[in-house]
Amino acid sequence: MSYPPYNFHMALEITNLTKQYSTQKTALNNYSITINKGILGLLGPNGAGKSTLMKLIATISKPTQGTLFLDGTDIVQHPDAIRRVLGYLPQDFGVYPNLNAYEFLEYIAAMKGVGGTGLRKRIDVLLEGVNLTADAKRPIGTYSGGMKQRIGIAQALLNDPKVLIFDEPTVGLDPEERMRFRQLIADLAQDCIIILSSHIVSDIETIADEVAIMQDGRLITKGYQQDIIKQADGQIFEIFLENNSLTEFKNRYKVIDTARQNDRIKVRYISNDAHAAPSSTAVKATLEDAYLFLTQNNA
Numbered sequence: 001m002s003y004p005p006y007n008f009h010m011a012l013e014i015t016n017l018t019k020q021y022s023t024q025k026t027a028l029n030n031y032s033i034t035i036n037k038g039i040l041g042l043l044g045p046n047g048a049g050k051s052t053l054m055k056l057i058a059t060i061s062k063p064t065q066g067t068l069f070l071d072g073t074d075i076v077q078h079p080d081a082i083r084r085v086l087g088y089l090p091q092d093f094g095v096y097p098n099l100n101a102y103e104f105l106e107y108i109a110a111m112k113g114v115g116g117t118g119l120r121k122r123i124d125v126l127l128e129g130v131n132l133t134a135d136a137k138r139p140i141g142t143y144s145g146g147m148k149q150r151i152g153i154a155q156a157l158l159n160d161p162k163v164l165i166f167d168e169p170t171v172g173l174d175p176e177e178r179m180r181f182r183q184l185i186a187d188l189a190q191d192c193i194i195i196l197s198s199h200i201v202s203d204i205e206t207i208a209d210e211v212a213i214m215q216d217g218r219l220i221t222k223g224y225q226q227d228i229i230k231q232a233d234g235q236i237f238e239i240f241l242e243n244n245s246l247t248e249f250k251n252r253y254k255v256i257d258t259a260r261q262n263d264r265i266k267v268r269y270i271s272n273d274a275h276a277a278p279s280s281t282a283v284k285a286t287l288e289d290a291y292l293f294l295t296q297n298n299a
């Protein structure tokens with residue numbers, strides 16, 4: 001089968017996707033989503049089904065039911081249609097400890113069939129992009145967790161992919177490295193579908209254009225951050241409490257955050273407007289608030 005060149009209308013259409021690992025374990029449950037160019041953040045607690053969804057898109061695993069189409073091509077039937085344009089950083093990314101960064105990327109390039117005269121230059125650019133140039137000649141076995149994660153990011157970009165999947169890419173990265181990662185993928189987002197997962201809201205908040213919130217194998221909501229935040233508007237409050245009343249308050253309300261202020265505690269919590277505690281102030285919702293509000297409502 002031959003495939004058309006990728007250009008403008010790139011879209012991944014996922015319909016009624018279900019993945020059962022066993023009769024007791026349904027990791028994805030009738031999941032439908034359309035993913036376009038740009039950066040989509042998959043946000044959900046551990047066990048929500050994020051990795052499972054990413055493995056299905058990467059064609060590492062097959063669905064129990066449902067379909068995945070990339071630009072009209074069924075990638076369950078024709079996995080090569082996505083594999084040839086895919087960059088994937090799995091969660092359990094393994095490295096070869098005795099190879100240095102150059103050797104490792106050359107090895108991955110060979111496996112992906114990427115070669116030619118530009119390869120050395122491409123590896124140089126990628127190593128620079130993930131800030132590993134100075135350590136490129138050292139065996140990867142001597143790298144820190146964050147450095148291994150960065151070489152994993154580089155290998156996902158080797159073949160100039162059009163669909164990029166990063167499973168928990170920011171694990172082990174410090175704030176400066178996160179910023180670098182963001183810059184690295186922001187340039188690609190014009191022309192690529194980029195999907196990244198995290199269970200940490202602040203990771204997704206700074207990197208993703210759109211956010212898909214998942215829980216228990218289901219899609220709760222998907223949209224631009226400001227539209228997701230709107231769903232929690234009017235539901236987030238702050239109140240000052242005496243120290244000894246916090247426990248009772250927690251029994252009645254879903255508390256998001258507490259901060260000690262002099263001899264009292266400032267408490268941020270979720271409530272519907274009619275039932276907010278007296279002397280509370282309504283506050284503007286953040287993505288974190290909206291995430292907690294939406295996952296609580298769907299629990």
Ligand code: ADP
Pocket residue numbers: 021022025026027044045046047048049050051052053
């Ligand atoms: P997330 O990436 O959001 O943490 P996962 O997709 O890894 O979620 O897991 C979703 C659910 O499926 C979890 O309950 C997990 O324990 C289960 N699961 C994941 N992989 C397997 C597997 N290979 N066999 C059985 N259960 C699995």
